[in-house]
Amino acid sequence: MRGPVVAAVAAAAALAPGWAAAAPHPVSTKNVASGAAVVSSCGTLSGITVSWTIRSGVVTQVVLGSIPSACIGSTVSLTFAASSQSSIGTAGPATVSATSMTMAVSGAPTATAITDTYVAVVGP
Numbered sequence: 001m002r003g004p005v006v007a008a009v010a011a012a013a014a015l016a017p018g019w020a021a022a023a024p025h026p027v028s029t030k031n032v033a034s035g036a037a038v039v040s041s042c043g044t045l046s047g048i049t050v051s052w053t054i055r056s057g058v059v060t061q062v063v064l065g066s067i068p069s070a071c072i073g074s075t076v077s078l079t080f081a082a083s084s085q086s087s088i089g090t091a092g093p094a095t096v097s098a099t100s101m102t103m104a105v106s107g108a109p110t111a112t113a114i115t116d117t118y119v120a121v122v123g124p
Contacts, residue, residue: 043068048119050078054111062091064119065100072096073124080109081116088113096121 049065062078077092089109094101 042071042074042121042124045071045119045121050117050119052105052111057110057112058108059089059105059111059114061102061104063100063102067096067099067101067121069099071121071124072098075122076101076103077120077122078103079118079120080105080107080114081118082113083115085116093122 045068047066047068050062051065052059052062054060059080064076064078067076074096075093076096077094078090079087080089082088087107089105089107091103091105094103
């Protein structure tokens with residue numbers, strides 16, 4: 001009698017709704033591609049100057065100067081980093097319209113916490 005009871009419990013468990021069971025899933029394919037392209041700079045970006053305004057110890061705006069004129073029309077972004085290299089404030093993205101520009105800062109970084117400033121220019 002023990003054999004039929006075990007078989008009945010096993011059959012009920014296999015057919016019980018809500019139990020985990022593997023079901024077929026459709027397979028989709030995606031193409032992966034790579035390539036290379038020549039990327040030219042709009043100028044010598046290492047000459048861009050960075051200064052900022054501090055209010056109550058917090059950086060509120062940043063001024064970028066000496067932006068190469070060939071970069072006009074590009075998009076610029078700035079990131080302030082702490083010693084851990086974590087982002088503590090940002091400015092932009094904004095469109096470069098002149099060789100100097102002022103941008104509002106978000107994230108309320110304190111001036112004493114800033115150890116690095118990264119400027120990225122994309123385009124035009």
